[in-house]
Amino acid sequence: IRFSLPLLPQDPAARHKIVTILLVVSVISIVYGALVCMMQKDMKKLIAYSSVSHLGFCTLGIFALTPHGLSGSVVQQLNHGLSTGALFLLIGVLYERRHTRLISEFGGLSTPMPNFAAIYMIATLSSLGLPLLNGFIGEFTILRGTYEVSIKYTAWASIGIILGAAYLLWLYQRVMFGPVTNPANEHLQDLNAREYATLIPLIILCFWIGIYPKPLFRVLERPVQQIVKQVNPGYYGAERANAPVNNGAMAPGEMPGGTAMPGMIMPPGMQMDDGANSGKAPAPSSEGKQ
Numbered sequence: 001i002r003f004s005l006p007l008l009p010q011d012p013a014a015r016h017k018i019v020t021i022l023l024v025v026s027v028i029s030i031v032y033g034a035l036v037c038m039m040q041k042d043m044k045k046l047i048a049y050s051s052v053s054h055l056g057f058c059t060l061g062i063f064a065l066t067p068h069g070l071s072g073s074v075v076q077q078l079n080h081g082l083s084t085g086a087l088f089l090l091i092g093v094l095y096e097r098r099h100t101r102l103i104s105e106f107g108g109l110s111t112p113m114p115n116f117a118a119i120y121m122i123a124t125l126s127s128l129g130l131p132l133l134n135g136f137i138g139e140f141t142i143l144r145g146t147y148e149v150s151i152k153y154t155a156w157a158s159i160g161i162i163l164g165a166a167y168l169l170w171l172y173q174r175v176m177f178g179p180v181t182n183p184a185n186e187h188l189q190d191l192n193a194r195e196y197a198t199l200i201p202l203i204i205l206c207f208w209i210g211i212y213p214k215p216l217f218r219v220l221e222r223p224v225q226q227i228v229k230q231v232n233p234g235y236y237g238a239e240r241a242n243a244p245v246n247n248g249a250m251a252p253g254e255m256p257g258g259t260a261m262p263g264m265i266m267p268p269g270m271q272m273d274d275g276a277n278s279g280k281a282p283a284p285s286s287e288g289k290q
Helices: 012-037 043-063 067-098 114-128 134-147 151-176 193-211 214-231 234-241 274-278
Strands: none
Touching: 012 043, 012 151, 043 067, 043 134, 043 151, 067 114, 067 134, 067 193, 067 214, 114 134, 114 151, 114 193, 134 151, 134 193, 214 234
């Protein structure tokens, strides 16, 4: 991101045109990738096409050119590696036991493989963006940053989230729930120690990012600000222009006329101007009388 975004044209009109095209392509990839997933009969292909939809969110956040969009995109790239990587590993576990990835060959696997079904469910919910899991943090932050640019792109991207939940939960229902439809699946071995050692760290990271993402955003804050100042120089200027202005507001402890409030401790050498409070001129000093 640090090397590619500065390649955008310096001319605002040309930059806006290119960014708009990339935002439209990102939204198309989100929705189209989700629709293609719903037509797949192979589990691995379904998860592979889901990457098209998920990475559409990443490019959407990048080319929103806002701090929330950029930081959410980086976090979502990390999330994608965790949740989609876990799903690929789980499908590999099934392929090792059955040597097929066709959805129609499975059904009711939660009966012979309950632990496998539980971890598969967590990885699925992480991928579709359930709160308290990592996918929610990335997608919500990207949508927050995109909303600053256009509500239309945000709305279309939200449709992709709904479709993502549809194809992932539909896959889980067909593979895990119901009776065991294939006799070959009745005595499948559940996860072994090696597979637990591979999958459990990914699940822990998914929960950690979903519950406490602050360390990631703290690391990203300064680099993201620097990139936004470089590629979208008007962002922080507009933010300051929209900030509330102190139009004649009095400072704490101040009264009209610039006098201090009663009971306020004055600095040494300063005295309250009684004339300002009473409306009368101060009495002349003894030196003035002489």
